[in-house]
Amino acid sequence: MPLTAQRFFDFCEKEAPKVEAVFILGDLFEYWVGDDAAAHSPFQQEVQRAIANLSTKVKTYYLHGNRDFLIGHSFIKKTGMTLLPDPTTVEIDSKKWVLAHGDALCTADVGYQIFRGWVRKSWIQKIFLSLPLNWRRGIAQHLRSNSHTQYQQTQASSAHRLKMDVTQQACAAVLRDHSGNLLIHGHTHMPAHHEESMDGQQWQRWVLSDWDLDHPESGRPRASALLIDDAGTRYIDLIKN
Incomplete structure (x- = not known):
């Protein structure tokens, strides 16, 4: 998703440094299979550099998402962010x-909550992170594919939407x-x-938006941030800015 990624890099350079603190509430990445994998990913390295640069200007905080809950202390330290509990x-x-x-x-979504409970167990995570990197990537891509299918069902069914x-x-x-x-x-x-x-x-x-500037066929482009200041709380449209 090159357009979406570039908008994030621009956000780190333009809008984000103007505030006192930035909070990223998870799912910055589609999936994360371990901090060691970042060394083999030019994209993840670029994201790391962008956030590290931002962190020298404003306080930057991170909270794990369901796709990147395996982000560890190594990546957090290199980016200069502060990890928050969820x-x-x-x-x-x-x-x-x-x-x-x-x-x-x-x-x-009872099934997901059971799955979430298992994958958040430290011993399960240790076993997963001990697997060869290509195995971990294969598992993550399989789970991501299933998640995408479920999301498509959500869009088509009001019952699925309520469940999710x-x-x-x-x-x-x-x-x-x-x-x-x-x-x-x-x-x-x-x-x-x-x-x-x-x-x-x-x-x-207040519910945050996902960002997607690369798939116009799925609906209008999406990219926004929530700004809180003396004037109140409001969404900033990052497509027009």
């Missing part, structure tokens, strides 16, 4: 925000646990601002 709470503009990737909030979205119960629970009422997450590819409530609990939820 979910995490930060104070921005004197308000408490709960940040999450979002996949753990999709509790209606976050649930209000999960959002309410994570906000109660963190004593907050402002939530930002990605993962679902359904960017929007929601005002929600359940059992007397009220909150606002």
